[in-house]
Amino acid sequence: MTDWPIFDRTSKTFPLYSRANVGEIFPDPISPLNASTGFQANLEPGWRDAFVACGVWDHDLYDASVERNVLPAFGSYLYINMSLMRLFGVRVPGMGAEAVDLQYFGDMPGIPSYESEKRDFDDDPAYSEKAGAWLMNEVLLAKDLAAYDADRRTVLDIRSQRPDVATLSDAALAERITSFNDVLRGLFQRHIESSLKSGVGLGAISQIAAAVGRPELALTLVAGIGDVDSAGPSHGMWTLSRLARTGPVAELFDGGVEGLDARLRSSGDPRVAEFVAGLDAFLGEWDFRGPAEWELRALTWSLRPELALHTVDRMRGVSDEESPQIKNAERVRQREEATATVRELLAGDAEAGGQFEAALHAAALWLRGRERSRTTAAMLIHELRLPALELGRRGAEAGHLDAAKQIFMLFAEELPAYLADPGSFTATVRERERVYLEMFDLEPPFVVVGDPPPTSEWVRRSGRTHTAAVAGETIQGVSGCTGVTRGRARVLLDPNDPSALEPDEILVAPITDPSWTPLFVAASAVVVDVGAPFSHAAIVSRELGIPCVVSATEATGRIPNGALIEVDGTAATVTVIEV
Structure with a gap:
């Protein structure tokens, strides 16, 4: 894959694509290196594996005429095949295409209805039976996240054995960039499985809450569930923000966040040293976190600590009474109260009560699983990012690249040729980067039906205007x-x-x-x-x-x-x- 920007072929059988959901993790175009190793190259097959594992179809369902059935890129912006997601909903008992639209994609006015694209083979009792068994055994009756915890141990072991990339040869750096594909494919399969399962769990809770006449309780029933990995940094930053409210640490923060990391580390004050030790522990645990962290080219908190320090600075002004722990405790109270209400409304109906308890457990379990798998994959993506940046740094130092980040303009299959003659790629990566950066100003169509329009027809973000809402709107x-x-x-x-x-x-x-x-x-x-x-x-x-x-x-x-x-x-x- 060396066409640039990336325009994957679309499926005529499954023609509806959406930026919803995937735009959360990829608001910007995907880089060539990340498309060919790391994210897209592994999430596509992992997602296919997940659908098959859910029992909704076998691998022969996929359109063999296209390379990317589930996760194509148009203009290097990633899309999810919404037709396949709807088909998943149709074949899972008790769901349906409309439930998938709401739970996974949110409100998208104007999209084609499922009935307008329905295929003759969509309704399949045999696969619905298999999906029903998956729903019962793998979603509602699941006890724990053992597979996800095992994935975490695998990745933590990889991270603990991370070599000093500065000591590796160029060939070893390139090998490390491409050496985790099998692990990533499995991580992404379980991430998609947990995403599908959490949507099923949320849908079941919503149906039960509506059935007892209290639909407004649906989300309260899954609030304050605890052990959610993506909430972890908030608690760590909160602790740091308390140390930064007074004394010499506060004085350094008051001087502005730009250059703050260096000022903190050059201070000889023991209270500042305590803060720096806490900051280093935080960055050691969350070094991979940052905007668009599944993009190899993205800067993370360890690569640019000011990103984290900015947020700590904002937290300094929040009173102790607004701590995440206090707010979470209130949500726990509300969840327990809502749970007791639904149990009371279902009293006397043992079957409905059992279904509620199973759905309640599954919804919380798989929401945790989704965030755990997402975080674990981000951890491993960082292990690709670091050797790539080192290879790019050497290329820039030798004059083959304008900057280290241009290394991400290579496709994985080009790495051997780059190592043999890096200077021969100078003009290529420079031109790709120019096009890549221009793509940031283009707003990709949110929904694509059939073939996407050419980028020449896309709206430019810099020229877009909005009608401001007025009072009362x-x-x-x-x-x-x-x-x-x-x-x-x-x-x-x-x-x-x-x-x-x-x-x-x-x-x-x-x-x-x-x-x-x-x-x-x-x-x-x-x-x-x-x-x-x-x-x-x-x-x-x-x-x-x-x-x-x-x-x-x-x-x-x-x-x-x-x-x-x-x-x-x-x-x-x-x-x-x-x-």
Whole structure:
């Protein structure tokens, strides 16, 4: 695969594609190296394996005329095949295409209905029977996350044996970049399986809550579940923020975050040294975390500590009473209260009560599993990133590359030729990077039916205008976490610079991955342009105890920065009070 930018062939059998969900983790174009080793090269086969493992079909269902059935790239932007996801819903008993649309993709007005694309072979009793067995045995009756814990041990072992990349030969660096494909494929298979399972669990909880006449309790029943990996950095940063509120550490923070890491490390004050030790422990555990962390080219917290320090700085102004632990405890109380309510409503119906208990357990288990598998894969992606950057650093030092990050403009199959004659790729990677950076200003179509339009027809982000919402106007979204709050809107388009967010403001973001979620500690609510009930924004909001509305279409463009807004996470509305 050396065509650039990447335009994968589309399937005529499964023609509906969406940016929903995948846009959370890949808001930007995928780099050539990451497409050919690392993410796309391993998630596509892992996703196929996951569908087959769920019993909904066998490998012969896939369209042999296309290379990427599940996760193609158009203009190097990744898409999910929504037709296949809908077919999964059709074949799993009790789900359906509409449930898949809501649980996995959120609200997408104007998309073609499932009936308009339905195929003659979609309804298949034999596969539905297999999927029903999977639903019962692998989803509802599952006891633990043993396979996911084993994956974590495998990756932690790889990380513990990480060599000093500076001492490796160029050939050894290239080998390490491409040496974890088998492990990644398995990690991604289990990530997709847990994603499918968590959607099933959430759907079952929603159906039960609606059946007893309390649909508003659905998300409360899966709030404050604990042991959610993507919430971990929030707790670590909170601890650091308490150390940075007073004394010499606070004085250094008050001087601004730019260059703060160096100032902290050059200080001889023992209290600053204590903070630095805590920071190093945090970065050692979460070195792989950062914006778009599944992209090899992305900067992570260990590579640019200021990204983490910015968020710690925002947390410094949050009072102790707003700690993640206190907010989580309140969500736990609400969950337990909602659970008791549903149990009371189901009293006397043993079968329905048993179904509720199984669904309640499964929903929490697989939400944890999804975040665990996602985090484990991000850990391993970082083990590819580090040798690639070292190889790029050497290329830049020798004058073959303009900068170390140009190494990501190579496809994996080009690495041997690059090692043999790096200078022969100078013009190629320079031109690819030029096109790659230009793609950032293009807004890919959110939904593609059939063939995508050429990039010449895509909207430029820099030239796009929005009609601002006026006082009294309401944006309808999808509930991510219940609760109601009012506050000033802080519209942030990039997690790289969270410095504008003040404590108790409402964070309005285009899309969020785990690197955004520590900001939720400082925010009083979260509004996201796109997303679904099991997106990262929703899951972490439920853990940290703040209202959240996802799929609030074009909220970042329509809500004026600084406007007073009300977020009703239960009704899934965002109302502009004053501008």
